Amino acid sequence: MIDLDETDRGILRALADDATLSAGEIGRRLGISQPACWRRIKRLQDNKVLAGQRLDLDLQKLGFTVTVFLGIKLATKGRVSLDDFERAVIAIPEVQTVQHVLGMYDYRLRVVARDIPDFERVLRRRIMTLPGVGNVEANVLLSEERLAGPIG
Amino acid sequence: MIDLDETDRGILRALADDATLSAGEIGRRLGISQPACWRRIKRLQDNKVLAGQRLDLDLQKLGFTVTVFLGIKLATKGRVSLDDFERAVIAIPEVQTVQHVLGMYDYRLRVVARDIPDFERVLRRRIMTLPGVGNVEANVLLSEERLAGPIG
DNA sequence: AAAAACATGAATGAATTTTTGCAAATATTT
DNA sequence: AAATATTTGCAAAAATTCATTCATGTTTTT
Numbered sequence: 001m002i003d004l005d006e007t008d009r010g011i012l013r014a015l016a017d018d019a020t021l022s023a024g025e026i027g028r029r030l031g032i033s034q035p036a037c038w039r040r041i042k043r044l045q046d047n048k049v050l051a052g053q054r055l056d057l058d059l060q061k062l063g064f065t066v067t068v069f070l071g072i073k074l075a076t077k078g079r080v081s082l083d084d085f086e087r088a089v090i091a092i093p094e095v096q097t098v099q100h101v102l103g104m105y106d107y108r109l110r111v112v113a114r115d116i117p118d119f120e121r122v123l124r125r126r127i128m129t130l131p132g133v134g135n136v137e138a139n140v141l142l143s144e145e146r147l148a149g150p151i152g
Numbered sequence: 153m154i155d156l157d158e159t160d161r162g163i164l165r166a167l168a169d170d171a172t173l174s175a176g177e178i179g180r181r182l183g184i185s186q187p188a189c190w191r192r193i194k195r196l197q198d199n200k201v202l203a204g205q206r207l208d209l210d211l212q213k214l215g216f217t218v219t220v221f222l223g224i225k226l227a228t229k230g231r232v233s234l235d236d237f238e239r240a241v242i243a244i245p246e247v248q249t250v251q252h253v254l255g256m257y258d259y260r261l262r263v264v265a266r267d268i269p270d271f272e273r274v275l276r277r278r279i280m281t282l283p284g285v286g287n288v289e290a291n292v293l294l295s296e297e298r299l300a301g302p303i304g
Numbered sequence: 305a306a307a308a309a310c311a312t313g314a315a316t317g318a319a320t321t322t323t324t325g326c327a328a329a330t331a332t333t334t
Numbered sequence: 335a336a337a338t339a340t341t342t343g344c345a346a347a348a349a350t351t352c353a354t355t356c357a358t359g360t361t362t363t364t
Contacts, residue, residue: 001215012209019171019207022321033343038322040341051208053171054298057164061201063153064302069253069260071291086297096301101221103291108221112301139223139255145238146206149248149264150216174351185313190352192311 002047007032009152011040012049016148019053064112066119067141070127071105075134082106084131092126105137154199159184161304163192164201168300171205216264218271219293222279223257227286234258236283244278257289 004012007030014026027037044050059067074081082100089098089109097110111127113119127136156164159182166178179189196202211219226233234252241250241261249262263279265271279288 002213004214012207016207016209019205024321034321035323035344036342042322047213049210049213051210053205054208055164055167055171056203056206057168057303058201058203059301061154061199062156062303069251090297090299093302096299098297098299099221099291100294100296101291102294104289105291108291137256139251139253139257139260142252142254144252145242145250147242147248147250149211150245151209151214176351186351187314187353188312194353 002049004049004152006152008040008044011037011044012151013148015041015050016151059112063114065115066113068111068113068119069139069141070109070111071135071137071139072107072109072127072130072133073104073135074106074132076132077106081132085133088130092122094122094126105135154201156201156304158304160192160196163189163196164303165300167193167202168303211264215266217267218265219296220263220265220271221291221293222259222261222263223287223289223291224259224261224279224282224285225256225287226258226284228284229258233284237285240282244274246274246278257287 010030011026014021014029023038023041024034026041027034030037041050059065074085085107086098086100089095089107092111094111094113095109096112097108099108100106101108109127111119111122113122123136123138127133162182163178166173166181175190175193176186178193179186182189193202211217226237237259238250238252241247241259244263246263246265247261248264249260251260252258253260261279263271263274265274275288275290279285
Protein backbone atom coordinates (compact mmCIF):
# COMPACT_ATOMS: atom_id res chain seq x y z
CA MET A 1 0.00 0.00 0.00
CA ILE A 2 1.23 3.42 -0.94
CA ASP A 3 0.30 6.74 0.49
CA LEU A 4 -0.87 9.34 -1.93
CA ASP A 5 -1.44 13.01 -1.40
CA GLU A 6 -4.35 15.01 -2.68
CA THR A 7 -2.55 15.73 -5.95
CA ASP A 8 -2.03 12.05 -6.66
CA ARG A 9 -5.66 11.39 -6.00
CA GLY A 10 -6.57 14.21 -8.33
CA ILE A 11 -4.49 12.60 -11.05
CA LEU A 12 -6.19 9.27 -10.52
CA ARG A 13 -9.59 10.88 -10.58
CA ALA A 14 -8.79 12.73 -13.79
CA LEU A 15 -7.54 9.55 -15.42
CA ALA A 16 -10.51 7.56 -14.18
CA ASP A 17 -12.68 10.09 -15.95
CA ASP A 18 -10.65 9.92 -19.17
CA ALA A 19 -7.72 7.56 -19.40
CA THR A 20 -6.35 9.25 -22.52
CA LEU A 21 -5.53 12.57 -20.86
CA SER A 22 -1.94 13.72 -21.18
CA ALA A 23 0.26 14.76 -18.30
CA GLY A 24 0.13 18.35 -19.50
CA GLU A 25 -3.65 18.47 -19.56
CA ILE A 26 -4.00 16.88 -16.14
CA GLY A 27 -1.38 19.23 -14.75
CA ARG A 28 -3.31 22.19 -16.10
CA ARG A 29 -6.47 21.01 -14.39
CA LEU A 30 -4.72 20.46 -11.07
CA GLY A 31 -2.61 23.58 -11.23
CA ILE A 32 0.79 21.93 -11.41
CA SER A 33 3.32 21.92 -14.20
CA GLN A 34 3.48 19.30 -16.89
CA PRO A 35 6.78 17.73 -15.77
CA ALA A 36 5.66 17.58 -12.15
CA CYS A 37 2.47 15.89 -13.20
CA TRP A 38 4.31 13.56 -15.54
CA ARG A 39 6.71 12.46 -12.83
CA ARG A 40 3.83 11.68 -10.51
CA ILE A 41 2.07 9.65 -13.15
CA LYS A 42 5.29 7.80 -13.80
CA ARG A 43 5.66 7.05 -10.12
CA LEU A 44 2.13 5.71 -10.00
CA GLN A 45 2.89 3.52 -12.97
CA ASP A 46 6.16 2.31 -11.50
CA ASN A 47 4.36 1.47 -8.28
CA LYS A 48 1.80 -0.42 -10.32
CA VAL A 49 -0.99 1.62 -8.80
CA LEU A 50 -1.80 2.47 -12.38
CA ALA A 51 -1.80 -1.04 -13.72
CA GLY A 52 -2.68 -0.14 -17.29
CA GLN A 53 -5.81 0.51 -19.20
CA ARG A 54 -8.42 -1.75 -20.64
CA LEU A 55 -10.28 -1.43 -23.88
CA ASP A 56 -13.93 -0.59 -23.83
CA LEU A 57 -15.45 -2.58 -26.67
CA ASP A 58 -19.02 -2.28 -27.81
CA LEU A 59 -19.99 -5.94 -27.88
CA GLN A 60 -23.39 -5.14 -29.34
CA LYS A 61 -21.66 -3.79 -32.43
CA LEU A 62 -19.61 -6.94 -32.66
CA GLY A 63 -22.77 -9.00 -32.69
CA PHE A 64 -22.80 -10.17 -29.10
CA THR A 65 -26.15 -9.08 -27.75
CA VAL A 66 -26.43 -11.32 -24.73
CA THR A 67 -24.42 -11.09 -21.51
CA VAL A 68 -25.11 -13.55 -18.72
CA PHE A 69 -23.64 -13.90 -15.27
CA LEU A 70 -23.34 -17.44 -14.06
CA GLY A 71 -22.97 -18.47 -10.45
CA ILE A 72 -21.43 -21.89 -10.24
CA LYS A 73 -21.28 -24.24 -7.31
CA LEU A 74 -18.79 -27.02 -7.71
CA ALA A 75 -19.87 -30.56 -6.91
CA THR A 76 -16.45 -31.59 -5.68
CA LYS A 77 -13.87 -29.04 -4.72
CA GLY A 78 -10.55 -30.34 -3.68
CA ARG A 79 -7.54 -28.31 -4.67
CA VAL A 80 -7.11 -30.21 -7.88
CA SER A 81 -10.68 -29.69 -8.84
CA LEU A 82 -10.35 -25.91 -8.58
CA ASP A 83 -7.32 -25.84 -10.84
CA ASP A 84 -8.94 -28.15 -13.34
CA PHE A 85 -12.05 -26.08 -13.36
CA GLU A 86 -10.21 -22.80 -13.84
CA ARG A 87 -8.04 -24.16 -16.61
CA ALA A 88 -11.07 -25.41 -18.48
CA VAL A 89 -13.08 -22.22 -17.97
CA ILE A 90 -10.31 -19.96 -19.19
CA ALA A 91 -10.23 -21.83 -22.46
CA ILE A 92 -13.84 -20.97 -23.31
CA PRO A 93 -13.75 -18.01 -25.69
CA GLU A 94 -17.16 -16.70 -24.66
CA VAL A 95 -16.03 -16.26 -21.07
CA GLN A 96 -14.92 -12.73 -20.29
CA THR A 97 -14.37 -12.92 -16.57
CA VAL A 98 -13.69 -15.67 -14.09
CA GLN A 99 -14.16 -14.78 -10.46
CA HIS A 100 -13.32 -17.15 -7.67
CA VAL A 101 -15.61 -16.21 -4.83
CA LEU A 102 -16.63 -17.16 -1.35
CA GLY A 103 -20.29 -17.53 -0.52
CA MET A 104 -23.26 -19.18 -2.11
CA TYR A 105 -21.21 -19.95 -5.22
CA ASP A 106 -17.65 -20.95 -5.85
CA TYR A 107 -17.21 -19.17 -9.17
CA ARG A 108 -18.87 -16.37 -11.00
CA LEU A 109 -18.52 -16.11 -14.76
CA ARG A 110 -19.33 -13.35 -17.18
CA VAL A 111 -20.31 -14.91 -20.47
CA VAL A 112 -21.31 -13.30 -23.74
CA ALA A 113 -23.16 -14.83 -26.66
CA ARG A 114 -24.57 -13.71 -29.99
CA ASP A 115 -28.15 -14.41 -28.99
CA ILE A 116 -30.16 -16.66 -26.71
CA PRO A 117 -29.82 -19.80 -28.85
CA ASP A 118 -26.10 -19.17 -28.98
CA PHE A 119 -26.07 -18.79 -25.23
CA GLU A 120 -27.87 -22.07 -24.84
CA ARG A 121 -25.18 -23.71 -26.92
CA VAL A 122 -22.44 -22.25 -24.74
CA LEU A 123 -24.27 -23.28 -21.60
CA ARG A 124 -24.93 -26.85 -22.70
CA ARG A 125 -21.76 -27.60 -24.59
CA ARG A 126 -19.22 -25.54 -22.67
CA ILE A 127 -20.38 -24.71 -19.18
CA MET A 128 -22.34 -27.76 -18.10
CA THR A 129 -19.54 -29.99 -19.27
CA LEU A 130 -16.89 -28.30 -17.14
CA PRO A 131 -15.15 -30.62 -14.69
CA GLY A 132 -16.79 -30.61 -11.29
CA VAL A 133 -19.73 -28.36 -12.07
CA GLY A 134 -22.60 -28.66 -9.66
CA ASN A 135 -25.33 -26.04 -9.44
CA VAL A 136 -25.50 -23.25 -12.01
CA GLU A 137 -27.51 -20.10 -11.63
CA ALA A 138 -27.92 -17.47 -14.33
CA ASN A 139 -28.65 -13.76 -14.44
CA VAL A 140 -29.16 -12.01 -17.76
CA LEU A 141 -27.71 -8.52 -17.98
CA LEU A 142 -30.22 -5.81 -18.83
CA SER A 143 -28.09 -2.73 -18.27
CA GLU A 144 -24.89 -1.84 -16.56
CA GLU A 145 -23.34 1.25 -15.07
CA ARG A 146 -19.67 1.44 -14.24
CA LEU A 147 -18.66 4.06 -11.74
CA ALA A 148 -15.29 5.44 -10.80
CA GLY A 149 -15.44 3.93 -7.36
CA PRO A 150 -13.47 5.18 -4.37
CA ILE A 151 -9.96 6.51 -4.87
CA GLY A 152 -8.93 8.15 -1.66
CA MET B 153 -23.52 -4.29 -36.32
CA ILE B 154 -20.43 -3.94 -38.44
CA ASP B 155 -18.50 -6.51 -40.37
CA LEU B 156 -14.82 -6.69 -39.69
CA ASP B 157 -12.13 -8.56 -41.54
CA GLU B 158 -9.32 -10.51 -39.99
CA THR B 159 -7.10 -7.42 -39.84
CA ASP B 160 -9.69 -5.47 -37.87
CA ARG B 161 -10.03 -8.32 -35.45
CA GLY B 162 -6.27 -8.43 -35.11
CA ILE B 163 -6.30 -4.75 -34.20
CA LEU B 164 -8.98 -5.31 -31.59
CA ARG B 165 -7.09 -8.24 -30.15
CA ALA B 166 -3.88 -6.23 -29.96
CA LEU B 167 -5.67 -3.36 -28.24
CA ALA B 168 -7.47 -5.71 -25.88
CA ASP B 169 -4.05 -6.89 -24.81
CA ASP B 170 -2.70 -3.37 -24.37
CA ALA B 171 -4.92 -0.39 -25.01
CA THR B 172 -2.00 2.04 -25.15
CA LEU B 173 -0.43 0.60 -28.31
CA SER B 174 0.14 3.05 -31.13
CA ALA B 175 -1.12 2.58 -34.66
CA GLY B 176 2.43 2.11 -35.86
CA GLU B 177 3.21 -0.63 -33.37
CA ILE B 178 0.01 -2.52 -34.08
CA GLY B 179 0.62 -2.21 -37.79
CA ARG B 180 4.08 -3.67 -37.34
CA ARG B 181 2.67 -6.66 -35.50
CA LEU B 182 0.02 -7.28 -38.09
CA GLY B 183 2.25 -6.61 -41.07
CA ILE B 184 0.47 -3.54 -42.38
CA SER B 185 1.66 0.05 -42.60
CA GLN B 186 1.07 2.69 -39.98
CA PRO B 187 -1.37 4.77 -42.05
CA ALA B 188 -3.39 1.71 -43.01
CA CYS B 189 -3.59 0.67 -39.39
CA TRP B 190 -4.36 4.18 -38.23
CA ARG B 191 -7.25 4.53 -40.66
CA ARG B 192 -8.73 1.24 -39.51
CA ILE B 193 -8.48 2.25 -35.88
CA LYS B 194 -10.11 5.55 -36.72
CA ARG B 195 -12.92 3.75 -38.49
CA LEU B 196 -13.46 1.53 -35.46
CA GLN B 197 -13.57 4.59 -33.25
CA ASP B 198 -15.95 6.43 -35.56
CA ASN B 199 -18.20 3.38 -35.59
CA LYS B 200 -18.06 3.35 -31.80
CA VAL B 201 -16.88 -0.24 -31.82
CA LEU B 202 -13.97 1.12 -29.85
CA ALA B 203 -15.96 2.94 -27.22
CA GLY B 204 -13.03 4.21 -25.19
CA GLN B 205 -10.73 2.93 -22.54
CA ARG B 206 -10.93 2.50 -18.82
CA LEU B 207 -8.26 2.86 -16.22
CA ASP B 208 -6.98 -0.24 -14.53
CA LEU B 209 -6.32 0.69 -10.92
CA ASP B 210 -4.76 -1.59 -8.34
CA LEU B 211 -7.25 -1.22 -5.52
CA GLN B 212 -5.11 -3.29 -3.15
CA LYS B 213 -2.41 -0.67 -3.44
CA LEU B 214 -4.95 2.03 -2.69
CA GLY B 215 -5.93 0.28 0.51
CA PHE B 216 -9.12 -1.41 -0.63
CA THR B 217 -8.54 -5.06 0.11
CA VAL B 218 -12.09 -6.34 0.04
CA THR B 219 -14.30 -6.72 -3.02
CA VAL B 220 -17.78 -8.11 -2.60
CA PHE B 221 -20.48 -8.90 -5.11
CA LEU B 222 -23.98 -8.33 -3.88
CA GLY B 223 -27.08 -9.84 -5.39
CA ILE B 224 -30.09 -7.77 -4.47
CA LYS B 225 -33.73 -8.66 -4.73
CA LEU B 226 -36.05 -5.72 -4.44
CA ALA B 227 -39.01 -5.94 -2.13
CA THR B 228 -41.22 -3.77 -4.31
CA LYS B 229 -40.38 -3.11 -7.91
CA GLY B 230 -42.63 -0.79 -9.75
CA ARG B 231 -40.98 1.47 -12.30
CA VAL B 232 -40.49 4.20 -9.74
CA SER B 233 -38.84 1.87 -7.33
CA LEU B 234 -36.21 0.84 -9.90
CA ASP B 235 -35.28 4.43 -10.65
CA ASP B 236 -35.18 5.33 -6.98
CA PHE B 237 -33.02 2.37 -6.24
CA GLU B 238 -30.57 3.09 -9.05
CA ARG B 239 -30.25 6.74 -8.17
CA ALA B 240 -29.48 5.90 -4.57
CA VAL B 241 -27.02 3.14 -5.45
CA ILE B 242 -25.06 5.28 -7.85
CA ALA B 243 -24.42 7.80 -5.10
CA ILE B 244 -22.59 5.29 -2.91
CA PRO B 245 -18.87 5.86 -3.44
CA GLU B 246 -17.88 2.28 -2.64
CA VAL B 247 -20.03 0.93 -5.47
CA GLN B 248 -18.04 0.30 -8.62
CA THR B 249 -20.62 -1.41 -10.78
CA VAL B 250 -24.39 -1.53 -10.90
CA GLN B 251 -25.89 -4.24 -13.04
CA HIS B 252 -29.60 -4.51 -13.64
CA VAL B 253 -30.22 -8.19 -14.24
CA LEU B 254 -32.96 -10.72 -14.86
CA GLY B 255 -33.10 -13.84 -12.78
CA MET B 256 -32.81 -14.68 -9.14
CA TYR B 257 -31.82 -11.11 -8.34
CA ASP B 258 -32.82 -7.73 -9.66
CA TYR B 259 -29.47 -6.00 -9.25
CA ARG B 260 -25.90 -7.02 -8.88
CA LEU B 261 -23.41 -4.65 -7.29
CA ARG B 262 -19.65 -4.69 -7.13
CA VAL B 263 -18.60 -3.06 -3.89
CA VAL B 264 -15.13 -2.39 -2.51
CA ALA B 265 -14.10 -1.68 1.06
CA ARG B 266 -10.89 -1.19 3.02
CA ASP B 267 -11.43 -4.28 5.14
CA ILE B 268 -14.19 -6.44 6.52
CA PRO B 269 -15.28 -4.01 9.25
CA ASP B 270 -15.40 -1.29 6.63
CA PHE B 271 -17.47 -3.54 4.44
CA GLU B 272 -19.88 -4.16 7.26
CA ARG B 273 -20.30 -0.43 7.65
CA VAL B 274 -21.07 -0.05 3.93
CA LEU B 275 -23.49 -2.92 4.02
CA ARG B 276 -25.38 -1.75 7.10
CA ARG B 277 -25.33 1.98 6.54
CA ARG B 278 -25.46 2.19 2.76
CA ILE B 279 -26.80 -0.95 1.19
CA MET B 280 -29.44 -2.18 3.61
CA THR B 281 -30.90 1.29 3.78
CA LEU B 282 -31.44 1.56 0.04
CA PRO B 283 -35.06 2.16 -0.96
CA GLY B 284 -36.88 -1.06 -1.74
CA VAL B 285 -34.15 -3.52 -0.80
CA GLY B 286 -35.38 -7.00 -0.06
CA ASN B 287 -33.04 -9.97 -0.01
CA VAL B 288 -29.29 -9.44 -0.20
CA GLU B 289 -26.75 -12.12 -0.98
CA ALA B 290 -23.00 -11.64 -0.86
CA ASN B 291 -19.97 -13.23 -2.49
CA VAL B 292 -16.49 -12.20 -1.47
CA LEU B 293 -13.97 -12.02 -4.28
CA LEU B 294 -10.92 -14.22 -3.83
CA SER B 295 -9.32 -13.85 -7.24
CA GLU B 296 -10.31 -12.68 -10.65
CA GLU B 297 -9.18 -13.26 -14.16
CA ARG B 298 -10.23 -11.00 -16.99
CA LEU B 299 -10.00 -12.46 -20.46
CA ALA B 300 -10.18 -10.84 -23.83
CA GLY B 301 -13.43 -12.58 -24.62
CA PRO B 302 -14.68 -13.24 -28.12
CA ILE B 303 -13.92 -10.67 -30.79
CA GLY B 304 -14.82 -12.25 -34.09
C1' DA C 305 -13.02 -5.66 -70.15
C1' DA C 306 -13.44 -0.97 -68.64
C1' DA C 307 -14.68 2.00 -64.91
C1' DA C 308 -15.34 3.18 -60.41
C1' DA C 309 -14.53 2.62 -55.66
C1' DC C 310 -11.46 1.41 -52.26
C1' DA C 311 -7.38 0.10 -49.47
C1' DT C 312 -2.43 0.28 -49.31
C1' DG C 313 2.49 1.80 -48.67
C1' DA C 314 6.08 5.32 -48.86
C1' DA C 315 7.16 9.78 -47.62
C1' DT C 316 6.43 13.65 -44.99
C1' DG C 317 4.95 17.52 -41.95
C1' DA C 318 2.65 18.89 -37.85
C1' DA C 319 1.59 18.18 -33.33
C1' DT C 320 1.91 16.09 -29.14
C1' DT C 321 4.13 13.71 -25.65
C1' DT C 322 7.80 11.89 -23.20
C1' DT C 323 12.16 12.83 -21.07
C1' DT C 324 16.02 15.21 -19.07
C1' DG C 325 18.90 19.29 -16.64
C1' DC C 326 18.95 22.57 -13.32
C1' DA C 327 18.07 26.11 -9.98
C1' DA C 328 14.65 27.51 -6.59
C1' DA C 329 11.23 26.45 -3.24
C1' DT C 330 9.30 23.41 0.17
C1' DA C 331 9.31 20.05 3.52
C1' DT C 332 11.71 16.82 6.67
C1' DT C 333 15.24 15.37 9.62
C1' DT C 334 19.02 16.01 12.71
C1' DA D 335 18.62 26.43 13.06
C1' DA D 336 21.34 23.90 9.88
C1' DA D 337 21.55 20.13 6.83
C1' DT D 338 19.42 16.88 3.91
C1' DA D 339 16.14 15.26 0.96
C1' DT D 340 12.14 15.93 -1.92
C1' DT D 341 9.37 18.26 -5.11
C1' DT D 342 8.57 21.89 -8.16
C1' DG D 343 8.66 25.03 -12.31
C1' DC D 344 10.99 26.52 -16.33
C1' DA D 345 13.14 25.48 -20.45
C1' DA D 346 14.32 22.72 -24.01
C1' DA D 347 15.63 18.32 -26.47
C1' DA D 348 14.40 13.84 -27.90
C1' DA D 349 11.30 10.66 -29.33
C1' DT D 350 6.83 9.26 -30.72
C1' DT D 351 2.68 9.61 -32.68
C1' DC D 352 -0.89 11.46 -35.36
C1' DA D 353 -2.58 12.83 -39.70
C1' DT D 354 -2.35 13.95 -44.68
C1' DT D 355 -0.90 13.56 -49.54
C1' DC D 356 -0.27 10.97 -53.49
C1' DA D 357 0.74 7.33 -56.66
C1' DT D 358 -0.03 2.35 -57.04
C1' DG D 359 -2.38 -1.85 -56.77
C1' DT D 360 -6.58 -4.42 -55.77
C1' DT D 361 -11.30 -5.51 -55.67
C1' DT D 362 -15.95 -4.75 -57.08
C1' DT D 363 -19.34 -3.11 -60.11
C1' DT D 364 -21.17 -2.13 -64.48
